[in-house]
Amino acid sequence: MAELAELEDPRIREVNEKHGDDHGVNLGKLRALAKRLKTQQDLARRLWETGDTAARLLAMLICRPKAYERDELDAMMREARTPKVHDWLVSYVVKKSPHAEELRVAWFADPDPVVASAGWALTSERVTKKPEGIDLAGLLDLVEKEMKNAPERLQWAMNTCLAQIGIEHPEHRARALAIGERLEVLKDYPTSPGCTSPYAPIWIGEMVRRQQAAS
Template identity: 80%
Template sequence: MTDTTVAEVLAELAALEDPKIREVNEKHGDEHGVNLGKLRALAKRLKTRQELARELWGTGDAAARLLATLICRPKAFERAELDAMVREARVPKVHDWLVNYVVKKSPHAEELRLAWTADPDPVVASAGWALTTERVVKQPEGLDLEGLLDVIEAELKDAPDRLQWAMNSCLAQIGIGHAGHRARAIGIGERLEVLKDYPTPPNCTSPFAPVWIAEMVRRQDAG
């Protein structure tokens, strides 16, 4: 499929459209109706295609943008390009895939993390916090964890939904991975009660930080 055009890919995505999937997705703000397994199969067939990925992103179509994150070459994007893409990505699933599959693999990730975390746009700021959480888990050296907890304690309760979710994830991962900060992280969670009543399916861990931390630490100790 080396000569595949954007029009051909869009036609294939349109053929995969399922109204029932769209109906479910739209309840979460995700305006697409493509089965993600089939989308990934299409990406596997296309392989890495950076220019096609750029063109698909440029269509603004949610399914096309999801596909673009799977077939692009993350390290090929300039910092300014990624910044613009995150500001355009208002569909939650597109935003998540862009941050997780593209930005986290970029050589510009740390610069963008620092720039985005304090951005006045809460969706952009949530991307910054997602990158911070990634560092808390994988490369905490040099991070001011106490300073992060100070910000979370002050701002988590009143943060807009997506930013709140990202900051809460950071709070939980600090508590899970850093025993010296665990008591404070749990205490912040207990006082603020953010996501305490979040509906959690059976066999899933609650996103309420004190419960999340306790469960993951239990698993670490058991393993």
């Protein structure tokens, strides 16, 4: 914790806080520290228990994802309120866990929109990599009905799922594009030069263009 405190940079914290993240540690330096520590599951658990955002990010870099029990991951997700901790918990830990599918189903319709957004993120992974058994038309029904007025974190996750369906599944592409155009979610989101807009119709169109160019 003392070493993490030494890595604190007020300028980085100021930028991060604009995005809802309460830490000021350069992620490159955090990854270098994790590389030095290597995998240490007991230390990862103790770091998580501090409640400190930088410590929790470090914990997820040195943990063994498969060592966590299902209920432990559920409790961690309900504690993960800052965007970076939430994203890393889904991407670096839960996706690699044997409990990922069970948690995806449990979280998908959770009344807590932050927890539900994790369920949608895991569903997007299934849509892209293992769509067998996923009701894509049903997902589009839910997006069409709920995305426009969903809380921000959940809205982003639903929008990602909408885009992935449109990108990966040509038979649903026209409907995905139509839903995106009608709802106009993230249509005016500021996008840096060279980056693809998160607005689903633009996102789908650009990724499909790249796929076709590569084939």
